[in-house]
Amino acid sequence: MKNQRIIPGIILIGFGIYYYLQQAEYTMFSDFQTWPTLMVISGTAFLVQGYWGKDYEAIFPGVILFGFGMHLHIVDKLEVWPDHMGAFILIMALGFLLRYQKTGTGLFNGILFLILAGLLLFYDRISAWLETMENGISTLWNFWPAALILIGVYLLLMKRK
Numbered sequence: 298m299k300n301q302r303i304i305p306g307i308i309l310i311g312f313g314i315y316y317y318l319q320q321a322e323y324t325m326f327s328d329f330q331t332w333p334t335l336m337v338i339s340g341t342a343f344l345v346q347g348y349w350g351k352d353y354e355a356i357f358p359g360v361i362l363f364g365f366g367m368h369l370h371i372v373d374k375l376e377v378w379p380d381h382m383g384a385f386i387l388i389m390a391l392g393f394l395l396r397y398q399k400t401g402t403g404l405f406n407g408i409l410f411l412i413l414a415g416l417l418l419f420y421d422r423i424s425a426w427l428e429t430m431e432n433g434i435s436t437l438w439n440f441w442p443a444a445l446i447l448i449g450v451y452l453l454l455m456k457r458k
Contacts, residue, residue, distance in 0.1 A: 303346040304355070311338030329370070336366030353399040360392030383417030386410050416441070 315334060318326050340363025347356035365388060372380045393407030416423065 303350045304342045307342035307345055308339055311341065331370075333366040333369035336362045337370070338366075340364070340366055347399075353396060356396045356399060357392040357403070360395055361389060364388030364391065379418055381418060383414045383420075386417060387414035390414055413445075 312335065315330070315338065319330050340359050340361070343355045343359030344363060345359075346352050347354070347359050365385065368378075368384055368388065371378050372384075378384075387410075390407050390410035390413075393403040393410060397403040397407055
């Protein structure tokens with residue numbers, strides 16, 4: 298049986314430390330007294346439950362919460378960090394791939410999200426590169442969102458064998 302006390306235990310300890318530091322008004326931790334820190338604490342709890350508690354389904358929400366929280370902390374501090382929707386999709390891809398590593402499910406979703414994140418993060422570079430090519434290829438590039446829709450409809454309507 299999986300230990301179900303890990304997530305609430307870590308969340309209570311983490312939130313307790315967070316609010317204690319907020320009440321004590323430590324200026325050294327003022328950059329971390331924001332709601333993304335609470336996401337990081339919650340994500341850490343899920344990741345510990347996933348890996349230490351062997352509840353591998355908790356890995357995905359752990360990566361999402363931890364990753365989004367870290368992204369929101371880092372985005373204003375590092376200029377090289379992308380402030381883009383593609384970063385969130387990349388974090389979701391990482392969640393699927395880490396869960397796949399332990400459960401064997403979610404590889405297709407992880408690769409699909411990884412490709413989508415790459416397209417979004419490097420859209421400007423890919424567009425500029427395709428514009429230097431012939432007009433036929435650059436015209437096709439304008440229709441890639443339609444290709445995503447068609448692939449999605451196909452996946453919804455495809456019958457399993």
